[in-house]
Amino acid sequence: MVDLKEKIKRIAKEKGYVILAHNYQNKDIQDIADYLGDSLQLAKIATKIESDKILFLGVDFMAEAIKILNSNKKVIVPIKAATCPMANSLEPEMIIEAKEKYKAPFVIYVNSTASSKMYADYACTSANAVEIVKKIKSEIVLFGPDKNLAEFVAEKTGKKVIPIPGDTGYCYVHNYIRKEEVLSLKEKYPNAKVISHPEVSSEIQAISDYVGSTSQMEKFPNIDEGLEYIIVTEKDMVEKLKKIYPDRTFIPISSAVCNNMKKNTLKNILSALENEQFEVLVDEEIAKKAIVPIENMFKLME
Numbered sequence: 001m002v003d004l005k006e007k008i009k010r011i012a013k014e015k016g017y018v019i020l021a022h023n024y025q026n027k028d029i030q031d032i033a034d035y036l037g038d039s040l041q042l043a044k045i046a047t048k049i050e051s052d053k054i055l056f057l058g059v060d061f062m063a064e065a066i067k068i069l070n071s072n073k074k075v076i077v078p079i080k081a082a083t084c085p086m087a088n089s090l091e092p093e094m095i096i097e098a099k100e101k102y103k104a105p106f107v108i109y110v111n112s113t114a115s116s117k118m119y120a121d122y123a124c125t126s127a128n129a130v131e132i133v134k135k136i137k138s139e140i141v142l143f144g145p146d147k148n149l150a151e152f153v154a155e156k157t158g159k160k161v162i163p164i165p166g167d168t169g170y171c172y173v174h175n176y177i178r179k180e181e182v183l184s185l186k187e188k189y190p191n192a193k194v195i196s197h198p199e200v201s202s203e204i205q206a207i208s209d210y211v212g213s214t215s216q217m218e219k220f221p222n223i224d225e226g227l228e229y230i231i232v233t234e235k236d237m238v239e240k241l242k243k244i245y246p247d248r249t250f251i252p253i254s255s256a257v258c259n260n261m262k263k264n265t266l267k268n269i270l271s272a273l274e275n276e277q278f279e280v281l282v283d284e285e286i287a288k289k290a291i292v293p294i295e296n297m298f299k300l301m302e
């Protein structure tokens with residue numbers, strides 16, 4: 001295993017690839033990453049690195065967003081099938097219809113396809129969704145695809161946030177975490193604080209001490225005196241937290257596994273570097289329009 005990791009790092013260096021990995025990758029993959037972060041951090045890093053070759057380890061919508069922001073760079077992924085069912089649940093027609101019906105701006109969660117982003121007004125990630133919606137000059141916003149994040153944003157901003165597509169827009173990894181599972185961990189670790197991702201259901205948000213994106217979860221122990229945390233998101237987020245705070249205890253939700261994130265393996269990563277594939281390509285016309293909500297997001301954050 002150590003040899004394989006060393007080999008991957010060596011070949012990446014020889015061929016000039018920078019390895020960007022999402023926080024939900026497993027520990028071995030986290031170990032080989034040059035940069036490990038949430039979707040917003042990785043998109044920003046991708047625009048700043050000097051290398052024109054990126055090996056991206058996450059799921060397809062994230063790789064697509066990185067390519068859109070870096071059209072002159074070569075972006076490769078180890079497997080094309082690593083996708084996000086929630087991102088795929090929001091279809092372009094749903095955005096067009098909702099905008100027609102409500103005459104309100106559409107805020108699209110970055111967990112969406114480029115073909116859908118083309119029709120949205122602003123993009124957001126779970127790290128900045130509240131800030132973006134607060135700054136938009138409208139008391140009603142359309143928001144998709146995640147209904148749980150939409151509810152969280154409505155609560156934090158006091159605005160009317162209409163979820164599109166509605167009941168079918170959710171992440172199965174987060175939405176199906178059961179309250180009983182969190183409560184039974186709470187019983188086992190009575191001093192632990194519950195830290196949740198906003199993609200979890202509102203009943204879990206309600207029993208959480210803190211709700212935030214993976215990058216916000218990462219900062220939380222810095223401003224908190226706690227020693228134990230129950231981390232209610234994809235289970236491998238805990239691996240990153242353990243590395244940053246080795247003297248604290250992080251308890252994962254063992255059932256929360258994103259199968260698509262796990263389609264990247266050391267074996268297919270090595271093969272991706274050896275063969276310099278699979279290249280992420282986004283149609284130029286789609287990219288030209290899909291970048292607009294992403295740029296609008298960056299402008300609002302200035």
Ligand code: 13P
Pocket residue numbers: 037038039040111125126127171199213214215
């Ligand atoms: P982050 O925006 O926190 O990276 O989350 C992305 C994601 O896929 C959550 O399920």
Ligand code: SF4
Pocket residue numbers: 059083084085086087111171172173174234258259260261
């Ligand atoms: Fe999609 Fe959920 Fe996996 Fe995130 S954790 S990539 S939202 S399926």
